[in-house]
Amino acid sequence: MSDSLVIIPTYNEKENIEKILTKTFSLSKKFDVLIVDDGSPDGTGDIVKSLQDKFEGLYIEERTGKLGLGTAYIHGFKWALNKNYDYVFEMDADFSHNPDDLERLYKACSLEGGDVAIGSRYLNGVNIVNWPMSRLLMSFFASKYVKFITKLPVNDSTAGFMCYKRSVLERISNTMLNTTKS
Numbered sequence: 001m002s003d004s005l006v007i008i009p010t011y012n013e014k015e016n017i018e019k020i021l022t023k024t025f026s027l028s029k030k031f032d033v034l035i036v037d038d039g040s041p042d043g044t045g046d047i048v049k050s051l052q053d054k055f056e057g058l059y060i061e062e063r064t065g066k067l068g069l070g071t072a073y074i075h076g077f078k079w080a081l082n083k084n085y086d087y088v089f090e091m092d093a094d095f096s097h098n099p100d101d102l103e104r105l106y107k108a109c110s111l112e113g114g115d116v117a118i119g120s121r122y123l124n125g126v127n128i129v130n131w132p133m134s135r136l137l138m139s140f141f142a143s144k145y146v147k148f149i150t151k152l153p154v155n156d157s158t159a160g161f162m163c164y165k166r167s168v169l170e171r172i173s174n175t176m177l178n179t180t181k182s
């Protein structure tokens with residue numbers, strides 16, 4: 001078992017899933033991968049299950065119906081905490097995030113002391129592939145708006161490519177549990 005888990009939510013990703021997994025498992029750093037599939041009618045979940053013999057450290061959690069990206073990550077975070085991973089990543093299956101950058105995010109948290117590392121699409125201009133212009137513009141301007149309103153020193157607040165140290169997820173989990181008890 002690796003110390004790192006990459007959570008990839010899926011819904012109808014049969015075109016990308018094998019390629020993204022092959023790339024992720026080819027990296028020099030060992031990452032485990034959890035696919036959280038929302039009952040993809042295109043058979044994404046079946047493809048993942050067929051690849052589990054090929055890729056050690058590949059797991060799948062299948063959910064019934066399209067429950068959404070946010071709840072998929074929450075499901076994955078809880079799964080990661082229960083399995084004692086030290087570093088937990090979120091990444092899309094459509095190659096809008098470069099799997100090669102997983103190692104850079106890992107180093108930012110494991111060696112350079114970051115609690116959270118963000119794989120920004122807007123660090124050096126705009127770096128996104130496979131997106132329609134409308135989605136790119138919405139993401140770009142949403143990030144600018146959030147930065148302006150919140151004064152956060154983050155250029156890509158809508159990023160879905162991140163690494164969290166376990167301790168961060170534990171603090172979030174504990175905070176949520178404490179606020180729901182009151």
